[in-house]
Amino acid sequence: MSDPLGYLFGSESLLVGTLLPFILVLAVVVFVHEMGHFLVGRLCGIGVQAFSVGFGPELFGYTARNGTRWKICAIPLGGYVKFVGDINAASAPDGKAISSLSEADSKVAFHTQALWKRAATIFAGPAFNFLLTIAILSFFFASYGxxxxxxxxxxxxxxxxxxxxxxxxxxxxxxxxxxxxxxxxxxxxxxxxxxxxxxxxxxxxxxxxxxxxxxxxxxxxxxxxxxxxxxxxxxxxxxxxxxxxxxxEYTPLESVGAAVVETGHIISRTGTFLKRMVMGREDKCQLGGPVKIANMAGQAAQHGFEWLVQLIAMLSVGIGLFNLFPLPPLDGGHLVIYAGEAVLGRPVPVAMQEMFFRVGFFVVLGFMGFVFYNDLFAC
Known part of the structure; x- marks a missing residue:
């Protein structure tokens, strides 16, 4: 190897050419998603214990005056907002923890809020992902037509x-x-x-x-x-x-309209693809996980910053749509529980929620294993 530094840190190296663009793309999408949960939750008067980009051990962070811990964690494959009263980062309910909250914490705990506040807070994550895509496409349409x-x-x-x-x-x-x-x-x-x-x-x-x-x-x-x-x-x-x-050419207002329509088309195409894949009518290799996304981020970075921003727009829609799947610990799973609560006229029993979360967790884990296998071995 004639140039070890170039191999490690060159523009086409694994670190600079692939991993850094991948982390940048994913961090932006995750930050916007979690910021949706955070902002709407705070507007609804819900207390926030932690805002994290990434999972696992904390690399660095700080605690705000309102008690929220803002942090960057070691595994850059997601993030979370942990509200007061949550048992974990997935906002799974914990009956014992909720019953042991102080009176002050109980007032701002997530699971004690009105149904519409909880639903709005959960839906805000995917909604902000869609809004990010609309904002990016609007900028490109207005700037370049x-x-x-x-x-x-x-x-x-x-x-x-x-x-x-x-x-x-x-x-x-x-x-x-x-x-x-x-x-x-x-x-x-x-x-x-x-x-x-x-x-x-x-x-x-x-x-x-x-x-x-x-x-x-x-x-x-x-x-x-x-x-x-x-x-x-x-x-x-x-x-x-x-x-x-x-x-x-688009005026600023027209660009927003065109971006909304285009985002709708992306969501529709993605939904059609997933439905056909479940039916066995699509090539499973078209479904990519973190490895494929990392490769695409590296390729986009080589084409220029504008390509990287466009990839963020496409990935943001995908992340938003994926999180609406009706499975916990995804946002869609929470919304299913809230729909059940609306139908019953009372909260779904905690024991049933916990069972639903366990089943959903293993389904989502299996899906992630599938896409990882696709990335590394099958395609």
């Missing part, structure tokens, strides 16, 4: 689903599966995640409207960061020579 392509076909690939369905150059997409499309990206958004499904296309050809049907087939492509991805394609292309490309 967006280059889009009209949904007009320039070429139909031979022996493709589109060729078999009767598509021709010059056809213009109007609707896909009943959804109006304005750009070629709109078409891709629907088609890419629906391989193997017969889709209905409404097109315009020579002033006439024609209904065609095609089944997207799975093809392997390389994304902007150089990763191999498998997506559904019907086999049509557009080219810059076709004159289809145009730049859309």
């Amino acid at each position: 967006r280059v889009v392509a009209d949904p007009t076909i320039a070429e139909v690939m031979p022996d493709s689903p589109a060729a078999a369905a009767g598509f021709k150059p010059g056809d213009r997409f109007l609707e896909v599966e009943g959804t109006k499309v304005d750009t070629f990206s709109d078409v891709q958004r629907i088609v890419n995640g629906r391989s193997g499904d017969e889709l209905s296309f409404l097109i315009e050809r020579d002033g006439r409207r024609i209904q065609l049907h095609a089944v997207p087939e799975v093809k392997e492509q390389t994304d902007a960061l150089g990763n191999k991805i498998r997506i559904g394609l019907i086999g049509v292309t557009i080219t810059r020579d076709s004159g289809n490309y145009r730049r859309v």
